[in-house]
Amino acid sequence: MITLTTDFGNADWFVGTMKGVILSINPRVQIVDITHNIAPGAIRAGAFALAAACRYFPAQTIHLAIVDPGVGSQRQILVVRTAKHLFVGPDNGVLSFAIATERVKAIHHVTNQRLFLRPISQTFHGRDIFAPVAARLSKGFPSRKVGPEAGEIVRLDWPKPKIRGTTSAGEIIHIDRFGNAITNIDDSVWSRFEAARCEVSVKSRLHCRVCANYQAVPVGKPVAVPGSSGLLEIAVNCGSAAETYRLRPGDPVVLREKGSQSSPSSL
Amino acid sequence: MITLTTDFGNADWFVGTMKGVILSINPRVQIVDITHNIAPGAIRAGAFALAAACRYFPAQTIHLAIVDPGVGSQRQILVVRTAKHLFVGPDNGVLSFAIATERVKAIHHVTNQRLFLRPISQTFHGRDIFAPVAARLSKGFPSRKVGPEAGEIVRLDWPKPKIRGTTSAGEIIHIDRFGNAITNIDDSVWSRFEAARCEVSVKSRLHCRVCANYQAVPVGKPVAVPGSSGLLEIAVNCGSAAETYRLRPGDPVVLREKGSQSSPSSL
Amino acid sequence: MITLTTDFGNADWFVGTMKGVILSINPRVQIVDITHNIAPGAIRAGAFALAAACRYFPAQTIHLAIVDPGVGSQRQILVVRTAKHLFVGPDNGVLSFAIATERVKAIHHVTNQRLFLRPISQTFHGRDIFAPVAARLSKGFPSRKVGPEAGEIVRLDWPKPKIRGTTSAGEIIHIDRFGNAITNIDDSVWSRFEAARCEVSVKSRLHCRVCANYQAVPVGKPVAVPGSSGLLEIAVNCGSAAETYRLRPGDPVVLREKGSQSSPSSL
Numbered sequence: 001m002i003t004l005t006t007d008f009g010n011a012d013w014f015v016g017t018m019k020g021v022i023l024s025i026n027p028r029v030q031i032v033d034i035t036h037n038i039a040p041g042a043i044r045a046g047a048f049a050l051a052a053a054c055r056y057f058p059a060q061t062i063h064l065a066i067v068d069p070g071v072g073s074q075r076q077i078l079v080v081r082t083a084k085h086l087f088v089g090p091d092n093g094v095l096s097f098a099i100a101t102e103r104v105k106a107i108h109h110v111t112n113q114r115l116f117l118r119p120i121s122q123t124f125h126g127r128d129i130f131a132p133v134a135a136r137l138s139k140g141f142p143s144r145k146v147g148p149e150a151g152e153i154v155r156l157d158w159p160k161p162k163i164r165g166t167t168s169a170g171e172i173i174h175i176d177r178f179g180n181a182i183t184n185i186d187d188s189v190w191s192r193f194e195a196a197r198c199e200v201s202v203k204s205r206l207h208c209r210v211c212a213n214y215q216a217v218p219v220g221k222p223v224a225v226p227g228s229s230g231l232l233e234i235a236v237n238c239g240s241a242a243e244t245y246r247l248r249p250g251d252p253v254v255l256r257e258k259g260s261q262s263s264p265s266s267l
Numbered sequence: 268m269i270t271l272t273t274d275f276g277n278a279d280w281f282v283g284t285m286k287g288v289i290l291s292i293n294p295r296v297q298i299v300d301i302t303h304n305i306a307p308g309a310i311r312a313g314a315f316a317l318a319a320a321c322r323y324f325p326a327q328t329i330h331l332a333i334v335d336p337g338v339g340s341q342r343q344i345l346v347v348r349t350a351k352h353l354f355v356g357p358d359n360g361v362l363s364f365a366i367a368t369e370r371v372k373a374i375h376h377v378t379n380q381r382l383f384l385r386p387i388s389q390t391f392h393g394r395d396i397f398a399p400v401a402a403r404l405s406k407g408f409p410s411r412k413v414g415p416e417a418g419e420i421v422r423l424d425w426p427k428p429k430i431r432g433t434t435s436a437g438e439i440i441h442i443d444r445f446g447n448a449i450t451n452i453d454d455s456v457w458s459r460f461e462a463a464r465c466e467v468s469v470k471s472r473l474h475c476r477v478c479a480n481y482q483a484v485p486v487g488k489p490v491a492v493p494g495s496s497g498l499l500e501i502a503v504n505c506g507s508a509a510e511t512y513r514l515r516p517g518d519p520v521v522l523r524e525k526g527s528q529s530s531p532s533s534l
Numbered sequence: 535m536i537t538l539t540t541d542f543g544n545a546d547w548f549v550g551t552m553k554g555v556i557l558s559i560n561p562r563v564q565i566v567d568i569t570h571n572i573a574p575g576a577i578r579a580g581a582f583a584l585a586a587a588c589r590y591f592p593a594q595t596i597h598l599a600i601v602d603p604g605v606g607s608q609r610q611i612l613v614v615r616t617a618k619h620l621f622v623g624p625d626n627g628v629l630s631f632a633i634a635t636e637r638v639k640a641i642h643h644v645t646n647q648r649l650f651l652r653p654i655s656q657t658f659h660g661r662d663i664f665a666p667v668a669a670r671l672s673k674g675f676p677s678r679k680v681g682p683e684a685g686e687i688v689r690l691d692w693p694k695p696k697i698r699g700t701t702s703a704g705e706i707i708h709i710d711r712f713g714n715a716i717t718n719i720d721d722s723v724w725s726r727f728e729a730a731r732c733e734v735s736v737k738s739r740l741h742c743r744v745c746a747n748y749q750a751v752p753v754g755k756p757v758a759v760p761g762s763s764g765l766l767e768i769a770v771n772c773g774s775a776a777e778t779y780r781l782r783p784g785d786p787v788v789l790r791e792k793g794s795q796s797s798p799s800s801l
Contacts, residue, residue, distance in 0.1 A: 010569065012569060013569055013583040020595075021590050023566065024590065032287065035279060040711065049279070057287035061287075069772050071747070073749040122746055122747040123760075123767070127590065178307050212389055213340060214389075225339075228388035268561075272547075299550060302546060302547055320547040328554075444542060445575075480657070494658075505575055
């Protein structure tokens with residue numbers, strides 16, 4: 001099985017062409033789209049989508065991620081073998097978050113030109129390099145033979161929330177289709193606080209409680225809930241938090257535990 | 268075979284993740300997207316899309332429909348077995364129109380937690396409940412074992428057009444990609460009228476004839492045609508009726524048979 | 535294998551329904567989307583997408599292309615057998631560019647009504663005619679039996695760039711997701727010029743050099759590069775040329791070889 005995570009969009013013929021190349025080499029492989037709507041060149045967003053989805057696929061899945069503003073330049077292409085999966089993508093950090101949570105066994109640069117389509121364009125390595133390499137890996141071609149072992153690779157930093165006393169300062173990292181704002185405040189952070197006494201704020205624009213689900217507040221009201229990737233997300237019940245409160249990736253988010261109920265005056 | 272009809276969109280990793288879960292459980296199942304672009308929370312629109320598409324799939328297809336603004340709340344999840352298909356979705360009416368035209372054999376609440384992924388998030392039951400339940404049904408798990416039989420379930424009313432004499436009053440229920448406005452005036456209604464003498468109006472903005480196809484009128488002109496789901500639709504030949512005449516779901520539509528040709532003065 | 539290239543979009547149930555019809559007839563066929571986001575009725579854009587993608591699919595692939603503003607009229611439907619593939623589409627030119635580069639063996643009109651779904655709507659031949667015909671072809675139904683051989687068919691003209699001395703005048707034919715402007719100036723044209731001395735202009739708005747890849751210019755600067763379909767394209771490194779310079783399909787593009795370096799005064 002091969003998954004695809006790209007910024008190619010669904011309007012052009014790019015994704016279909018890659019599938020044609022893959023299926024020409026391995027007609028039996030199953031291809032699953034994770035998404036092709038990563039914003040053009042948004043490496044970090046692609047890294048996040050891949051990391052959120054990849055672990056729900058069967059062992060030995062080949063995850064191909066192409067957000068590659070450096071296509072045609074000297075940037076390297078990587079094949080990363082982990083205990084569970086294979087990852088293929090440009091060496092620009094797009095694989096970072098996915099492989100950070102897996103046990104990495106080997107990382108190779110892709111240099112074996114016998115695996116590529118000819119001629120190689122300078123603008124569409126998805127078709128000419130990534131697709132045929134992934135297809136051949138899916139047929140059992142050993143990852144160690146795609147090229148030499150890689151030394152240093154590009155790794156993106158995950159923005160870690162800061163904790164000071166009863167406050168954690170994080171940020172919005174993704175707005176999803178429903179207008180929910182996914183933050184970088186994960187369960188290792190918010191599990192230290194007493195949820196029932198917590199308030200979440202975005203600038204001075206939005207203040208809400210932390211609850212178990214969207215319906216804990218009336219329709220149209222904001223709420224913070226533990227999301228499906230273990231990250232705190234800000235939502236509006238039956239509405240769009242991003243639209244209502246003009247939220248954007250990068251906006252600062254503060255989680256604050258209010259004073260204990262025995263000393264309300266400290267609030 | 269499993270079909271998917273959701274409001275998850277194509278930009279996030281939600282649909283891809285669900286497919287990963289399904290294929291981890293049943294690697295051989297074929298997954299077909301009906302659409303993922305139902306407007307967020309638009310249960311009625313999801314119900315309509317599912318009903319329009321479902322009967323064109325092979326017998327024993329499992330149709331999974333997720334438009335679920337109540338995710339994480341106490342709303343029930345249903346498996347509906349009909350003579351031809353299985354349907355899985357939240358008990359909020361999203362299955363209504365599809366099962367209204369099929370012979371229902373049994374309806375069960377999904378409560379068997381052994382079928383679910385662990386841990387269960389409160390925001391993404393598509394991944395944690397719906398996908399694994401559908402996958403297990405596709406492997407032959409009997410629908411009667413997902414949980415107890417359901418009593419009353421939520422059913423949406425289909426908006427029926429009203430008929431008075433030579434007039435039928437309906438409404439627009441969907442605007443499609445081409446800007447065609449699909450109405451709730453079905454063939455059982457318009458077959459009572461003599462098409463050649465009918466006029467269709469939307470408020471005072473649009474007046475057009477009923478014809479067999481789009482090309483019966485000049486390019487750029489409006490026309491009402493019997494559509495592919497048995498519903499009268501309003502189109503502009505080689506144009507967008509919705510854009511030209513600012514049509515929206517819910518707009519009132521009147522079908523009127525004009526006086527017989529022998530008495531034109533009655534018009 | 536069947537590929538789909540349509541203007542049906544991803545928001546309605548149209549594509550899913552066609553897949554249901556195809557898989558009801560041939561459950562084993564693999565269906566690959568090239569794109570469904572051709573602008574409504576944009577025959578030329580559909581023809582271009584199909585031509586760019588089709589040759590990357592395995593031999594014997596059935597390419598179904600539906601951009602069909604004449605649906606329900608008397609326009610013909612074609613099955614084109616080439617040395618490598620089968621093509622199915624309306625006789626309005628949408629197959630033109632794809633079959634122009636293949637060896638055509640036979641062209642038939644589709645008239646054999648036993649292949650169609652019943653009843654046939656006047657608005658959705660994708661479901662009622664194209665899908666079942668493609669599905670039956672994928673099961674080995676001989677293309678010569680779909681109907682009589684076709685005589686003249688509709689062919690679109692490919693806009694050829696003009697060459698006068700050291701200048702070639704072409705146009706923009708497609709804007710892709712990245713805002714790159716693909717021109718009709720192909721390698722047979724620009725290979726006559728000395729790339730290092732060439733300048734590309736769009737009206738008086740944009741002037742740039744021809745380079746091997748996007749990164750040959752600083753981030754944010756424009757550049758013309760030989761694209762993946764053999765056509766010169768205008769890009770902005772890590773940006774959108776179309777947005778930055780308000781480029782549109784049809785805009786005139788001039789490729790000009792500047793005077794030799796020994797006579798700079800001739801510029």
